[in-house]
Amino acid sequence: MPAKRTAKPRHELVVNQVGRRVPTVVNGAAQTSFLGVGGYRPRAAKHAPPVRSCRDYPRNGDKRVKNLETALKKCGLRDGMVISNHHHLRNGDRVALAGLEAAAGLGAKNLMWFPSASFPCQEPVIDLMKRRVVHHIEGSMNGPLGAYCSRGKMRGLGVLRSHGGRWQAIQDGEVHIDIAVIAAPSADAFGNADGSHGPSACGSLGFALADSIYADHVIVVTDNLVPFPCVPWQIQGNNVDYVVEVDSIGDPSKIVSGTTEITKSPDRQLIAEYVARFIRDAGIMRDGFSFQAGAGGIALAFVAHLRDMMREAGVKARFVRGGSTQYLVDMLNEGLTDYILDGQTFDLAGVRSIAENPRHMATTPFTSYSYHGKGNFASMVDAVVLGATEVDVRFNANVVTHSDGMLLHGIGGWQNCLDAGCTVLAVPAFRDRIPVIVDEVTTVCGPGDLIDVIVTERGIAINPRRKDLLRAVRGSSLPIRPIREIKAEVEAIVGGAPERSARGDEPVAVVKWVDGTVLDTVWRV
Amino acid sequence: MATPKTRKTRARRAAARPARRAVRRVAEAGRRGADVRSDLWVSVQTRAAGGVDVALDSKVAAFYGESIRRAATATLKDFGVRHARVRIEDAGALPFVVTARIEAALRRAGFERASRAPGGAAAARPTERDRLRRSRLYLPGNEPKFMVNAGVHRPDAVILDLEDSVHADEKDAARLLVKGALRAIDFMGVERMVRINQLPLGHEDIDAIVPECPDLILVPKAESAEQIREVDARIRRRQRGLRREHPVWLMPIVESALGVERAFEIARAADSVVALTIGLEDYTADLGVRKTAEGLESHFARARLVNAARAAGVQAIDSVFGDVGDLDGLLAWGRRSRAMGFEGMGCIHPRQIRVIHEAFAPSPEEIERALRIVAAFDEAKKKGLGVVSLGTRMIDPPVVLRAQRLVATARRAGLIEGS
Numbered sequence: 021m022p023a024k025r026t027a028k029p030r031h032e033l034v035v036n037q038v039g040r041r042v043p044t045v046v047n048g049a050a051q052t053s054f055l056g057v058g059g060y061r062p063r064a065a066k067h068a069p070p071v072r073s074c075r076d077y078p079r080n081g082d083k084r085v086k087n088l089e090t091a092l093k094k095c096g097l098r099d100g101m102v103i104s105n106h107h108h109l110r111n112g113d114r115v116a117l118a119g120l121e122a123a124a125g126l127g128a129k130n131l132m133w134f135p136s137a138s139f140p141c142q143e144p145v146i147d148l149m150k151r152r153v154v155h156h157i158e159g160s161m162n163g164p165l166g167a168y169c170s171r172g173k174m175r176g177l178g179v180l181r182s183h184g185g186r187w188q189a190i191q192d193g194e195v196h197i198d199i200a201v202i203a204a205p206s207a208d209a210f211g212n213a214d215g216s217h218g219p220s221a222c223g224s225l226g227f228a229l230a231d232s233i234y235a236d237h238v239i240v241v242t243d244n245l246v247p248f249p250c251v252p253w254q255i256q257g258n259n260v261d262y263v264v265e266v267d268s269i270g271d272p273s274k275i276v277s278g279t280t281e282i283t284k285s286p287d288r289q290l291i292a293e294y295v296a297r298f299i300r301d302a303g304i305m306r307d308g309f310s311f312q313a314g315a316g317g318i319a320l321a322f323v324a325h326l327r328d329m330m331r332e333a334g335v336k337a338r339f340v341r342g343g344s345t346q347y348l349v350d351m352l353n354e355g356l357t358d359y360i361l362d363g364q365t366f367d368l369a370g371v372r373s374i375a376e377n378p379r380h381m382a383t384t385p386f387t388s389y390s391y392h393g394k395g396n397f398a399s400m401v402d403a404v405v406l407g408a409t410e411v412d413v414r415f416n417a418n419v420v421t422h423s424d425g426m427l428l429h430g431i432g433g434w435q436n437c438l439d440a441g442c443t444v445l446a447v448p449a450f451r452d453r454i455p456v457i458v459d460e461v462t463t464v465c466g467p468g469d470l471i472d473v474i475v476t477e478r479g480i481a482i483n484p485r486r487k488d489l490l491r492a493v494r495g496s497s498l499p500i501r502p503i504r505e506i507k508a509e510v511e512a513i514v515g516g517a518p519e520r521s522a523r524g525d526e527p528v529a530v531v532k533w534v535d536g537t538v539l540d541t542v543w544r545v
Numbered sequence: 546m547a548t549p550k551t552r553k554t555r556a557r558r559a560a561a562r563p564a565r566r567a568v569r570r571v572a573e574a575g576r577r578g579a580d581v582r583s584d585l586w587v588s589v590q591t592r593a594a595g596g597v598d599v600a601l602d603s604k605v606a607a608f609y610g611e612s613i614r615r616a617a618t619a620t621l622k623d624f625g626v627r628h629a630r631v632r633i634e635d636a637g638a639l640p641f642v643v644t645a646r647i648e649a650a651l652r653r654a655g656f657e658r659a660s661r662a663p664g665g666a667a668a669a670r671p672t673e674r675d676r677l678r679r680s681r682l683y684l685p686g687n688e689p690k691f692m693v694n695a696g697v698h699r700p701d702a703v704i705l706d707l708e709d710s711v712h713a714d715e716k717d718a719a720r721l722l723v724k725g726a727l728r729a730i731d732f733m734g735v736e737r738m739v740r741i742n743q744l745p746l747g748h749e750d751i752d753a754i755v756p757e758c759p760d761l762i763l764v765p766k767a768e769s770a771e772q773i774r775e776v777d778a779r780i781r782r783r784q785r786g787l788r789r790e791h792p793v794w795l796m797p798i799v800e801s802a803l804g805v806e807r808a809f810e811i812a813r814a815a816d817s818v819v820a821l822t823i824g825l826e827d828y829t830a831d832l833g834v835r836k837t838a839e840g841l842e843s844h845f846a847r848a849r850l851v852n853a854a855r856a857a858g859v860q861a862i863d864s865v866f867g868d869v870g871d872l873d874g875l876l877a878w879g880r881r882s883r884a885m886g887f888e889g890m891g892c893i894h895p896r897q898i899r900v901i902h903e904a905f906a907p908s909p910e911e912i913e914r915a916l917r918i919v920a921a922f923d924e925a926k927k928k929g930l931g932v933v934s935l936g937t938r939m940i941d942p943p944v945v946l947r948a949q950r951l952v953a954t955a956r957r958a959g960l961i962e963g964s
Contacts, residue, residue, distance in 0.1 A: 287694050452605060454608055478697060514640070519610070
């Protein structure tokens with residue numbers, strides 16, 4: 021059970037291995053502060069849900085109940101419980117909010133909401149926090165929710181975890197999920213559920229897997245109930261308590277975009293091209309290699325450039341990690357990669373492909389990212405291309421806050437991906453007037469030890485630690501420059517380094533590292 | 546008006562008008578709105594007393610709020626304005642943009658600079674008369690967001706445009722912005738061109754721009770040698786008394802049937818003319834024909850232009866290719882253009898730059914052959930032979946000349962290593 025939540029406590033702070041002040045206690049639980057990359061190895065058994073017996077469930081496999089309220093009541097909803105959701109329906113999701121509102125209708129208070137990510141469509145959760153239904157959120161916060169948290173209005177501390185970190189927290193018992201409410205684009209009455217079919221198809225359901233295995237109670241919510249068996253099943257009905265049928269789990273137009281679009285900005289196009297040339301010239305692009313790139317405009321443009329270079333060189337990848345999009349699907353169909361190992365599906369082409377092509381595999385944060393696995397895919401990827409809001413001269417990077425300290429993005433798989441053979445951050449040198457390369461990032465989300473290359477339109481900076489990469493691109497026509505030189509050039513353009521905004525001393529959220537230790541604090545703005 | 550003396554007089558006169566300055570005056574400049582980026586909107590309302598009061602709404606206020614306020618106060622002081630309400634809505638404008646917009650508002654309110662403008666353009670070296678001019682990237686003169694990173698795309702030149710891309714009501718503001726850009730932005734060795742307006746408006750452009758040392762001025766709607774000489778004379782007049790000597794080359798743009806007929810005299814009008822180019826939108830409109838991707842309708846004009854330019858010993862530069870999405874079409878156009886004798890063309894989007902450079906690059910075979918011819922020529926000269934031969938073939942002097950020119954171009958384009 022979560023600790024009793026009362027008035028906002030004063031926070032005792034310690035300085036961790038990256039020099040950041042972090043609280044020793046978060047929402048009543050004692051914390052370990054960041055000890056350096058790979059420095060923390062907890063020793064204990066994994067968390068386990070209560071033992072269940074099949075004789076307590078219907079022999080005919082029909083676990084349907086009439087609505088969410090009934091299901092929540094049957095799950096023993098109480099004040100202070102942890103309710104979880106996945107975010108595969110993205111900004112079209114209707115289930116997370118419906119679950120919390122049903123709980124509110126039943127009079128529940130002080131819930132902790134534990135989504136794998138939140139989206140602007142979940143803005144009404146602010147109202148639930150004001151009504152004291154939801155105590156706080158542990159999960160990504162952006163848009164209005166991010167602003168609410170940043171202004172110190174949330175009662176507890178926000179806890180920001182990576183996708184892998186969320187698995188870690190569930191697996192080692194740092195977070196105990198009382199009730200998981202899983203939106204399912206297809207499901208049968210037994211609770212087998214799948215994401216790649218149905219009117220609200222979203223592709224993979226990987227983010228919900230941990231919840232289905234480790235939560236005390238699991239509710240599957242679907243708008244596409246099929247007769248048993250629902251094939252394929254990504255969520256096993258054997259873990260599911262109740263099934264609820266609703267009219268619609270989400271707005272399909274907002275679940276996946278019809279098309280994902282390459283950036284039109286010439287500057288960002290140039291960055292993408294530099295990244296692709298770097299991967300090629302550094303010798304990373306070779307037969308049987310692997311890479312990962314997201315669905316951002318620069319990442320997509322990078323994929324398009326790399327594809328052309330692979331064609332030209334006659335090189336094939338063994339696997340590509342997604343966020344799948346039309347671009348990766350085209351590469352798969354063209355034979356430029358043997359497999360897509362897909363964590364989440366961004367567009368319709370991706371959804372269709374994952375449903376039809378056996379070489380397009382749905383993966384989970386456990387296979388790809390979890391700290392408590394016996395290895396994971398992230399460290400096996402040769403190169404990954406990511407974004408960032410800020411990078412500092414020691415190559416530490418920020419991905420959650422804007423330079424003014426406001427929460428802006430979740431961590432997603434970003435932290436986990438830093439484990440790749442070569443981590444490239446593709447960022448514009450400045451946004452409007454604000455430089456991206458700074459002396460110290462506002463919030464450390466990734467330690468510089470793991471960040472190898474910063475690519476901007478004004479030059480490419482290689483982490484001096486990576487002598488191998490520096491050697492590999494020696495003599496290439498790429499604009500390789502020291503990071504401080506690029507920084508100085510940008511500051512000359514924008515009129516000096518930014519005046520720092522004075523930040524409060526009051527923590528509003530913490531950023532966890534992939535191992536569960538506290539990497540940095542987000543302060544009240 | 547260019548001499549220090551008259552400027553001083555003006556400043557003195559401005560200082561002697563306190564009564565007039567006390568009259569409340571209001572003006573605004575710049576742009577605001579959801580889609581505006583890297584720009585700002587400012588309104589200045591002078592008042593009789595109360596000092597300068599700056600109300601700032603900026604997305605970068607936390608980082609550059611003080612810097613923007615300081616820039617506003619300093620600019621007002623330069624214009625002798627001591628009491629005013631200033632409202633600024635900023636969308637991340639760079640410092641040179643901040644100053645240019647505030648200055649535009651002050652000038653619109655009828656103020657003049659009381660102190661001499663801070664001098665000194667970005668330390669750009671003068672460009673060579675026959676430098677490589679394969680690509681020139683158009684930048685709208687009143688749109689700051691494209692300016693700062695134009696150099697990173699490595700065109701041979703940028704054109705800060707004061708003419709067709711700037712609305713008639715914004716010419717004053719664009720002029721100040723272009724001035725500021727020339728002074729503040731490092732275009733990374735790219736040739737810095739400005740397209741001025743047609744005369745007589747172009748005179749004001751010249752007076753504003755020349756002290757910032759542009760490398761080349763494009764003269765639109767060129768129809769006579771007199772026009773070009775007028776521009777040339779105006780530039781020279783404005784250059785008098787400037788601390789730095791910086792040649793300003795001219796590239797007349799022929800855009801009418803009459804201009805085409807007079808292309809040769811236009812190209813020869815002044816020593817500073819280094820290239821002749823053509824504007825096909827206006828030219829085809831003048832002819833009353835449709836502009837096509839194949840360009841048959843302008844074939845004569847373009848051929849005539851090339852011939853006139855060569856006859857006058859200047860470069861012939863082609864128009865722009867308007868369809869930014871059609872890179873294959875652009876490549877085909879560029880290749881035909883090179884085959885006709887053009888040495889470059891304009892571009893309206895950075896993605897066109899590389900395609901144009903590819904289109905205007907001599908092929909490896911061409912370079913290889915030219916190098917052999919040049920080597921044979923050098924060898925013959927060393928031996929004192931009057932006849933150049935390659936293998937069993939005799940090489941005529943014009944072939945040698947063409948080879949030498951091709952080698953020089955290829956070298957400037959970095960297609961030949963070493964000297």
